[in-house]
Amino acid sequence: MNTKDYDDLILGHYKKIAANFKDLSTSSMEDRYVREKEVEFILTELKREYLLKQIELKVLDVGCGNGYTLSEIKNHFPAFKLYGVEYTPELFEIAVARKLSEVEIFNRDARQADFFDDSVDVAITERVIINILNKKDQETAIINIASKIKLGGLYIMIESFKEPLVQLNLARDEMSLTPIPESYQNIYLNEFFVGRIKKYGLTEITPVMPSNYLSSHFFNSRIIHNAIRPEGGKVKHTRFVSFLDQAFPPAIGNYSPILFRIFRKV
Numbered sequence: 001m002n003t004k005d006y007d008d009l010i011l012g013h014y015k016k017i018a019a020n021f022k023d024l025s026t027s028s029m030e031d032r033y034v035r036e037k038e039v040e041f042i043l044t045e046l047k048r049e050y051l052l053k054q055i056e057l058k059v060l061d062v063g064c065g066n067g068y069t070l071s072e073i074k075n076h077f078p079a080f081k082l083y084g085v086e087y088t089p090e091l092f093e094i095a096v097a098r099k100l101s102e103v104e105i106f107n108r109d110a111r112q113a114d115f116f117d118d119s120v121d122v123a124i125t126e127r128v129i130i131n132i133l134n135k136k137d138q139e140t141a142i143i144n145i146a147s148k149i150k151l152g153g154l155y156i157m158i159e160s161f162k163e164p165l166v167q168l169n170l171a172r173d174e175m176s177l178t179p180i181p182e183s184y185q186n187i188y189l190n191e192f193f194v195g196r197i198k199k200y201g202l203t204e205i206t207p208v209m210p211s212n213y214l215s216s217h218f219f220n221s222r223i224i225h226n227a228i229r230p231e232g233g234k235v236k237h238t239r240f241v242s243f244l245d246q247a248f249p250p251a252i253g254n255y256s257p258i259l260f261r262i263f264r265k266v
């Protein structure tokens with residue numbers, strides 16, 4: 001996809017998200033459980049890294065959207081130096097308007113090698129690489145991000161993957177549910193892609209929360225609930241799914257396209 005088409009699609013999509021969701025936590029992720037666990041995962045890994053390194057970390061959130069995750073990191077680690085990079089001008093403006101102290105935010109494109117001028121202890125992408133709509137550019141963005149992480153630093157990757165989407169749709173098919181497609185503004189990653197990024201010095205390590213943490217929630221919300229919800233039954237934010245999420249342990253199976261992964265730069 002050329003830059004003009006990319007801009008029309010991605011900037012058009014996120015301009016609407018900015019207008020509709022402003023600075024809410026549900027911007028770019030309406031499923032509150034998923035958002036809460038993504039942030040918990042990031043905070044858990046930052047705490048581990050802080051205890052390991054014993055320094056106030058420099059953290060870069062690439063594709064930081066409206067700055068919600070940066071604000072949560074700031075609340076928990078006030079002395080960290082935080083940076084955000086955001087491509088959509090309207091989301092960039094909302095993030096800047098939060099006026100978070102010791103947080104610098106730039107309106108830049110992660111596909112460009114000069115998208116960020118400093119180097120950091122930790123870089124994060126929270127459903128961002130999947131928005132880059134060709135494989136080559138996805139890899140370029142990873143190379144660019146990896147180049148900004150200090151040796152020994154961390155890359156916290158929260159991205160969607162094709163392999164669990166296949167599992168999710170096989171389970172849906174058993175219940176005569178239609179498959180869930182990738183959204184029009186996404187190209188999901190796959191294990192082959194993860195194999196390739198190891199070339200850029202990123203070695204995968206085991207996270208504190210399991211990579212498939214969201215799997216049970218996806219099974220509860222996208223299979224069990226969809227299969228037995230009666231005509232006219234509530235669709236989103238239900239007590240039913242919330243009950244199942246509490247009744248079953250997390251991380252059962254491989255049904256969440258969104259995976260939590262960690263890489264150390266070596």
Ligand SMILES: C[S@@+](CC[C@H](N)C(=O)[O-])C[C@H]1O[C@@H](n2cnc3c(N)ncnc32)[C@H](O)[C@@H]1O
Pocket residue numbers: 010014027028029062063064065066068069085086087088091108109110111125126127128131132
């Ligand atoms: C799904 S949203 C996630 C936003 C944020 N990480 C969050 O969790 O709320 C994806 C974000 O990536 C941004 N984005 C897309 N392409 C980008 C690029 N090439 N460089 C930087 N940001 C980009 C979008 O503008 C959007 O804000």
